[in-house]
Amino acid sequence: MPEQKERSCGNCTACCKTHAVFEIDKMPGQWCKYCEKGKGCRKYNDRPGVCKEFRCEWIKGYGERPDRTKVVIDFHNQGAMGNLAQLWEVSEGALGRSYATRIRSECLGGDVCVCYMYLDGRKEMFVPPGFFVSPALLARLNEEGIKLFKTKGISIAVQGLK
Numbered sequence: 001m002p003e004q005k006e007r008s009c010g011n012c013t014a015c016c017k018t019h020a021v022f023e024i025d026k027m028p029g030q031w032c033k034y035c036e037k038g039k040g041c042r043k044y045n046d047r048p049g050v051c052k053e054f055r056c057e058w059i060k061g062y063g064e065r066p067d068r069t070k071v072v073i074d075f076h077n078q079g080a081m082g083n084l085a086q087l088w089e090v091s092e093g094a095l096g097r098s099y100a101t102r103i104r105s106e107c108l109g110g111d112v113c114v115c116y117m118y119l120d121g122r123k124e125m126f127v128p129p130g131f132f133v134s135p136a137l138l139a140r141l142n143e144e145g146i147k148l149f150k151t152k153g154i155s156i157a158v159q160g161l162k
């Protein structure tokens with residue numbers, strides 16, 4: 001991993017739309033009632049713990065600023081999936097644009113699984129070439145309604161999910 005330079009949010013408020021904050025009944029994909037879009041949080045000093053802790057990958061030095069690209073990138077280690085990059089859509093259509101495609105290719109090329117988190121709640125999982133999808137994992141994705149795509153060279157094929 002290249003050395004990363006810490007940044008600050010500035011007037012980006014993208015994750016105040018994309019992510020859920022259960023403590024304040026905030027659902028994913030909806031603006032938080034405390035958010036002043038493009039400015040900041042109205043209850044900044046008293047914001048929930050998850051808001052204090054969350055740092056997208058741009059903050060840590062990777063990618064471009066989420067309010068400009070309309071994609072929030074969030075890396076996790078997710079057990080059976082191993083390293084996983086979640087790409088959260090801030091505005092409808094953003095995951096269909098070249099920025100998201102480039103990040104997806106970079107991650108898959110580095111053996112990192114990618115999950116597209118659409119604004120409407122759909123999720124799509126992309127796994128690198130050679131990634132073993134166990135029956136248990138396939139069942140879990142199926143149960144959660146997550147469509148699975150397997151990378152083969154540069155093309156991506158849909159796996160047999162219902």
Ligand code: SF4
Nearest residue numbers: 009012013014015056
């Ligand atoms: S998406 Fe990243 S840069 Fe934007 S407000 Fe959230 S943590 Fe800050």
Ligand code: SF4
Nearest residue numbers: 016032034035041051
């Ligand atoms: S409480 Fe503040 S920091 Fe947390 S999602 Fe709402 S506006 Fe953003």
